[in-house]
Amino acid sequence: MGGTQYMKIAVALIVLLPLAGFIITLLLGKRFFRAKAHVLPVALVTVTAVLSVYAFEWVFRHPDEAFVWNAFTWVAAGRFTVAWGFLVDPLTGIMLLVVGIIGMLVHYYSIGYMKDDPGYYRFFAYLNLFMFAMFVLILANNYLLLFLGWEGVGLCSYLLISFWFRKKTASQAGKKAFLVNRVGDFGFTLGMFLIFVTTGTLQFTGVFSAAEMIGSGTLLWICLLLFTGAVGKSAQFPLHVWLPDAMEGPTPVSALIHAATMVNAGVYMVARSYPLFIHSDVAMLVVMIVGTFTAIYAAYIAITQNDIKRVIAYSTVSSLGFMFMALGAGAWAAGIFYLFVHGFFKGLLFLCSGSVIHAMGGEQDMRQMGGLRKRIPLTFWTMLIGAIALIGVFPFAGFWAKDEILGGAFVGGYYVVWAVGIVTAFLTAVFAFRLIFMTFFGESRASEEVQRHVHESPRVMTIPLVLLAIPSALLGMLVGWPPETGWIHSFLEPVFFDVEHEEFVWLGVGGGLMVFSVAVALLGVYLAYVMYIRRTELPGRLAARLPAAYKASFNKMYMDQVYEVVPIRGTIAFAGWLWTFFDVKVIDGAVNGLARLWELFGERLRPLQTGRVQNYAFSIFAGMLVLVVVLAWVWGS
Amino acid sequence: MNALYWWLTLAVLLFCIGAFGVLVRRNVIVVVMCLELMLNAVNIALVAISNFRGGALGAGTLFALFIITLAAAEVTVGLAIVIANYRNRRTVQTDQYDELKG
Amino acid sequence: MPGGDFHPGLFVFLAAWILVCALGVVAFKKIMYSAASMVACFLGVAFAYALLSAPLLAIVQILVYVGAISIVIIFAIMLTEVQDGGYELFFNRQAVFAAPLAVAAAAVLTVVVVTSDIGQIGDTALNPSVKGVSLLLFNGYVFPFELVSLVLVAAMIGAIVLARREEEKP
Numbered sequence: 001m002g003g004t005q006y007m008k009i010a011v012a013l014i015v016l017l018p019l020a021g022f023i024i025t026l027l028l029g030k031r032f033f034r035a036k037a038h039v040l041p042v043a044l045v046t047v048t049a050v051l052s053v054y055a056f057e058w059v060f061r062h063p064d065e066a067f068v069w070n071a072f073t074w075v076a077a078g079r080f081t082v083a084w085g086f087l088v089d090p091l092t093g094i095m096l097l098v099v100g101i102i103g104m105l106v107h108y109y110s111i112g113y114m115k116d117d118p119g120y121y122r123f124f125a126y127l128n129l130f131m132f133a134m135f136v137l138i139l140a141n142n143y144l145l146l147f148l149g150w151e152g153v154g155l156c157s158y159l160l161i162s163f164w165f166r167k168k169t170a171s172q173a174g175k176k177a178f179l180v181n182r183v184g185d186f187g188f189t190l191g192m193f194l195i196f197v198t199t200g201t202l203q204f205t206g207v208f209s210a211a212e213m214i215g216s217g218t219l220l221w222i223c224l225l226l227f228t229g230a231v232g233k234s235a236q237f238p239l240h241v242w243l244p245d246a247m248e249g250p251t252p253v254s255a256l257i258h259a260a261t262m263v264n265a266g267v268y269m270v271a272r273s274y275p276l277f278i279h280s281d282v283a284m285l286v287v288m289i290v291g292t293f294t295a296i297y298a299a300y301i302a303i304t305q306n307d308i309k310r311v312i313a314y315s316t317v318s319s320l321g322f323m324f325m326a327l328g329a330g331a332w333a334a335g336i337f338y339l340f341v342h343g344f345f346k347g348l349l350f351l352c353s354g355s356v357i358h359a360m361g362g363e364q365d366m367r368q369m370g371g372l373r374k375r376i377p378l379t380f381w382t383m384l385i386g387a388i389a390l391i392g393v394f395p396f397a398g399f400w401a402k403d404e405i406l407g408g409a410f411v412g413g414y415y416v417v418w419a420v421g422i423v424t425a426f427l428t429a430v431f432a433f434r435l436i437f438m439t440f441f442g443e444s445r446a447s448e449e450v451q452r453h454v455h456e457s458p459r460v461m462t463i464p465l466v467l468l469a470i471p472s473a474l475l476g477m478l479v480g481w482p483p484e485t486g487w488i489h490s491f492l493e494p495v496f497f498d499v500e501h502e503e504f505v506w507l508g509v510g511g512g513l514m515v516f517s518v519a520v521a522l523l524g525v526y527l528a529y530v531m532y533i534r535r536t537e538l539p540g541r542l543a544a545r546l547p548a549a550y551k552a553s554f555n556k557m558y559m560d561q562v563y564e565v566v567p568i569r570g571t572i573a574f575a576g577w578l579w580t581f582f583d584v585k586v587i588d589g590a591v592n593g594l595a596r597l598w599e600l601f602g603e604r605l606r607p608l609q610t611g612r613v614q615n616y617a618f619s620i621f622a623g624m625l626v627l628v629v630v631l632a633w634v635w636g637s
Numbered sequence: 638m639n640a641l642y643w644w645l646t647l648a649v650l651l652f653c654i655g656a657f658g659v660l661v662r663r664n665v666i667v668v669v670m671c672l673e674l675m676l677n678a679v680n681i682a683l684v685a686i687s688n689f690r691g692g693a694l695g696a697g698t699l700f701a702l703f704i705i706t707l708a709a710a711e712v713t714v715g716l717a718i719v720i721a722n723y724r725n726r727r728t729v730q731t732d733q734y735d736e737l738k739g
Numbered sequence: 740m741p742g743g744d745f746h747p748g749l750f751v752f753l754a755a756w757i758l759v760c761a762l763g764v765v766a767f768k769k770i771m772y773s774a775a776s777m778v779a780c781f782l783g784v785a786f787a788y789a790l791l792s793a794p795l796l797a798i799v800q801i802l803v804y805v806g807a808i809s810i811v812i813i814f815a816i817m818l819t820e821v822q823d824g825g826y827e828l829f830f831n832r833q834a835v836f837a838a839p840l841a842v843a844a845a846a847v848l849t850v851v852v853v854t855s856d857i858g859q860i861g862d863t864a865l866n867p868s869v870k871g872v873s874l875l876l877f878n879g880y881v882f883p884f885e886l887v888s889l890v891l892v893a894a895m896i897g898a899i900v901l902a903r904r905e906e907e908k909p
Binding site: 609610611612613614617618621 | 656659660661668731732734735736737738
Binding site: 673 | 897
């Protein structure tokens with residue numbers, strides 16, 4: 001078929017071009033490319049974006065087929081064979097769009113943002129490596145290859161978070177990200193082992209067709225272990241602690257990796273494992289509960305944070321919680337829908353914040369900002385669009401997706417979840433517009449010096465902002481209308497077969513919920529308005545009246561301290577004990593003891609060597625006699 | 638009791654006496670002498686067996702002849718060594734030849 | 740009777756002679772007495788060869804062992820004269836263990852020999868005459884014969900080199 005020929009080339013290039021970009025830029029960038037080091041990576045990524053759209057279009061035209069291509073055998077060890085194989089189905093298609101387009105826009109943005117940075121070439125090299133790993137992750141047709149991409153993006157996350165490695169906090173944040181991720185990866189790996197042991201394969205098609213026959217206990221474990229990996233990668237409670245600290249990295253990194261792509265990997269993986277999860281109600285319940293809890297937890301922390309990027313980071317954690325809530329509640333398509341639009345508006349928010357930081361000459365603390373609305377209007381308007389999309393107000397993108405999730409929870413009977421979701425939406429509106437108001441409205445609280453330098457970002461940065469604002473505004477309507485039966489739902493049918501679709505009643509439960517959630521969001525906006533524009537002394541007084549609540553939120557619910565005390569100190573103490581007792585006494589003792597033993601042997605045996613031949617002759621003669629006796633005995637009998 | 642057994646018994650006893658001397662005497666030249674005794678014992682055994690059982694066309698006698706020859710060579714060289722050693726160390730006591738001790 | 744006539748009396752006398760002289764070698768305190776004992780022992784052995792119908796060997800024994808080796812040994816004794824006062828023990832401390840070992844060895848070996856079936860009469864008997872030996876020597880065993888002469892030359896040279904006195908510096 002001519003179609004698959006081109007697809008093969010497209011898929012291969014999508015994977016290989018960024019890899020080539022990485023290698024070439026890394027090797028030659030410092031000496032040959034220098035300030036022009038962005039040219040090759042950006043060009044390659046642009047081509048990759050085009051190819052991603054092409055691949056998506058292919059899926060669009062063949063909705064019921066999935067493109068599967070096993071390029072070559074990767075591992076062949078007896079019963080265990082894994083191929084370097086690709087799968088492109090509707091789910092992959094959506095991911096390709098997100099990763100390809102947003103990835104490309106971030107690359108362009110970085111040209112402006114990272115200008116004059118000494119590690120310019122390194123940045124683009126790492127970005128390309130990230131694209132390679134992410135594409136491998138979403139294009140994989142088996143768990144092991146997916147895991148390869150998974151680890152690859154984890155590595156890139158580490159490299160890029162600690163990009164300014166001379167800054168101590170940055171390198172520590174990178175390490176934290178990698179280590180916390182690793183905990184999740186451990187669970188993922190165990191899950192993969194279990195899958196292989198029970199089904200004998202890691203290929204998606206093989207695993208999923210065997211899914212019904214796996215015992216429910218085993219299946220539960222598999223799902224939970226896989227979910228652990230997702231918890232780590234997508235920063236859910238309790239493995240979320242790395243994401244806020246990851247803001248140490250440059251803003252384009254935050255936008256790309258920690259908003260639009262890498263953190264979605266966990267959601268993608270769970271969605272991909274739909275046939276496994278759908279057979280385990282308990283696992284889905286766990287997913288939903290963790291997601292829901294994380295959502296409200298992160299939103300609660302976000303309302304007191306002062307670093308503009310941190311607010312958005314916690315918002316991301318909360319949004320990811322929403323996605324897991326959706327998946328767990330059975331609203332699979334809704335969850336992926338939300339992932340789709342979230343990539344755009346969250347990426348937009350991050351890039352806008354980067355623009356603000358750029359304008360403020362590097363300042364990230366919102367308490368130093370204010371009144372920027374008139375000075376950097378483009379950034380303001382695009383960020384406003386992003387914020388409205390986030391809080392889920394009609395008709396912007398976030399509204400359709402978020403509302404479908406909440407509706408799905410309500411209709412599915414999970415009323416508590418719905419209630420928590422509503423509260424979270426309220427808090428989201430509060431902190432989102434707190435951010436907007438503190439940054440763009442009111443009097444400038446910055447110093448004279450800084451105020452003079454406030455300027456709009458260069459075009460290479462603002463164009464991506466605009467390009468992201470458009471889908472943030474309109475995408476929801478385009479793909480999600482009408483609710484529950486829109487284009488995206490039918491598009492994802494082949495992937496999420498068997499999901500029940502509730503009829504959406506406009507003038508009934510569905511419509512009512514919609515109106516209610518919009519009202520809640522607007523209420524949050526009003527509250528933020530009151531607290532940060534009208535009566536700005538309110539937040540201070542509220543904090544004074546409820547100090548414990550405030551402190552809990554501000555200090556990130558003390559999670560870092562919890563981690564410090566329980567695992568970290570314990571591990572260090574254990575390591576210390578191992579050293580003083582085990583290593584020194586037992587191991588060294590054994591080795592030294594062995595040496596001393598041989599020494600002793602030598603000392604005791606020494607007198608045997610008298611140096612006198614007659615003594616030796618005696619031994620020889622005696623030995624000969626023994627031999628004679630033995631031989632005579634043996635031969636005689 | 639066949640005659641051969643007598644001869645062989647003689648050879649064995651001579652051998653053992655020689656061995657005892659090798660192991661026990663402190664003068665190295667006496668040790669060499671006892672060594673010669675052992676060689677002679679072996680010769681007797683060879684010749685006796687060859688005489689009573691034959692075999693290999695009487696190579697037993699020939700073998701004994703070779704042994705005598707080589708014993709002569711061996712004694713020569715051995716005593717030369719002893720004399721050279723004596724010059725350095727002024728002793729022929731086996732107890733004192735313990736340079737390789739330990 | 741194969742093996743010639745066996746005269747028990749003669750044998751016993753000969754055996755006694757040889758063994759007593761051997762004991763003498765081992766037991767005498769003075770070295771010269773040991774040496775003399777050894778010579779007597781060799782003579783006895785030569786006689787034994789004669790009794791075992793190997794006259795060539797008997798003559799060779801006397802020529803080589805008595806005539807050469809014994810002389811060499813006596814020379815060595817003379818050259819390595821030690822003062823008689825230097826002896827405390829003349830058996831070394833190993834004697835305590837070596838004596839029982841030697842006795843045990845003798846016993847074991849005798850038993851082994853006596854209980855074996857080596858005494859079966861072979862098809863040929865009697866040692867070869869001088870003619871027979873020379874036939875063997877120069878036909879079949881010529882190679883070892885040449886080698887032995889080589890060994891003798893080497894021994895000679897070696898002995899000379901080893902025992903040479905260092906040249907005095909002029």
